Amino acid sequence: MRVNFVSRGHGYGHAARDLRIMAAMRQVNPGIQIRLASAGSGADYYRSRGVEAVDLGFDDADDMGEAASWRIWRFLYEHADADLVVSDEFLTVPGFCRHVLDIPNVLITDWFFAELGRPEFDAGLDNAGEVVVPDFPEAHPLSPATTAPVWYCGPLVDSFGPQRADARKALGIDEDALVLTVAAGGRPDRIAALRIQLQALQAWSGHAAIGDQLLLLSDPPPTRGRVPTAPNIQWVGRSDRPELYYRAADVVLADALGFTSCELVANGVPVIASVTPDPDRETRIGFTERMDTLERIGLLTRTSTDEDPAKLWDLVQEMRRRADGDPVSEDIWADPLEVATRILGHGRVS
Missing domain, CATH: 3.40.50.2000 (Glycogen Phosphorylase B;)
Known part of the structure; x- marks a missing residue:
């Protein structure tokens, strides 16, 4: 299975959670081929971890602009043999995948335009096979204005290694x-x-x-x-x-x-x-x-x-x-394997 994964920068948080998802994808499907692209601080993060990723070449402050969209689309077009595209918060990807490439896609996001008073822009998410929200459902009291299925899986957290x-x-x-x-x-x-x-x-x-x-x-x-x-x-x-x-x-x-x-x-x-x-x-x-x-x-x-x-x-x-130094045992966090399994379920069988 071939997956194109486009990971946002804007700090290290997106890249960190996407790295967890990709690790879980490889556990679920050991033969998977993941082609990763990012930019700005996301590309920096992957380089620092020795993770191979295409640097799309735009800064964090410009990652929602037209030029950034063209660079993302070019990467996806050049790898159009994918069975699935996963995009973390690059909102123009679902439409490009459906209308130009005809490739199934999943969008990861933790916000919607409806929550900013502009629900009409959520219609762009209709082209996603599913919208995965790594957040608490309580943090999204307004229903997004999209026909795509939305899954609130809970925040994707990791255990800190050092004590x-x-x-x-x-x-x-x-x-x-x-x-x-x-x-x-x-x-x-x-x-x-x-x-x-x-x-x-x-x-x-x-x-x-x-x-x-x-x-x-x-x-x-x-x-x-x-x-x-x-x-x-x-x-x-x-x-x-x-x-x-x-x-x-x-x-x-x-x-x-x-x-x-x-x-x-x-x-x-x-x-x-x-x-x-x-x-x-x-x-x-x-x-x-x-x-x-x-x-x-x-x-x-x-x-x-x-x-x-x-x-x-x-x-x-x-x-x-x-402080007591012990992790909080609340059942409110996402299970990375469950997230990976659900995302991969949207891909084509090649």
Whole structure:
């Protein structure tokens, strides 16, 4: 069976979950041939893991534009002998597969236009054999305006390999230090992401001891002045193995709009989720419901960058006390083998 898999970048989250799906596909069908394409940070992620992938050659910020669609279509056209096409959030792929290539396709997405007040654009998804949503059904209270079948399989999470003591030893962090890791999203240069990082820096500079550690999974912002730094502050940069920094942390401050919070809660890492949307960027319907589901488990609380940095420091202390280091045994996460089996069921038998 030949599968063309087009994986979005926009941070490492899409590529990470797609890699899990592809691994499960190979378990279900050991003889499968997967031809993978990605771009931007997705292509970077696959390179860092030694995974062969065609680099489609566009940046994260341009991945929904017309030029990006043409490059994706060209890749699919050049490999038109596929039995199935899987696309993670490239929304023009289903129509191209059905009307030009006549190849079955499955779309993976965790949002719909209806949730942004533009349901008429969901009609483009009608061409998918199925829409797989790696999210909680409660996070999608509005029915999408598509005739394609939609399956809410739950978030695809992975177990973090290193344990706390091993992660801290690898990073050279004292076992007794208070550690806060900041994960401000796949594009840490966004206004909201910068505000999240600034709030953490202010809280740390005002309250942390010299032996504590603030780990920012971002490059320091370009500035003509002095970048905030101290022995207890580390600008880690974008890491292709963030789980090492998550596991080393007592608490993670995360951008609540992404799915990092799901992975952290599933691995027993306390989370402070910052509900700080970007200016002029709509927050979709269902966002609050996803946070409600995670908060019920008990390892997540919410904050906003509008709050005093001292309040953030208090939350760090509170969430640190909740940590037990054990994964949360809630039956709310996706089974990768089930997801892979269902996706492959849409392919042609060659």
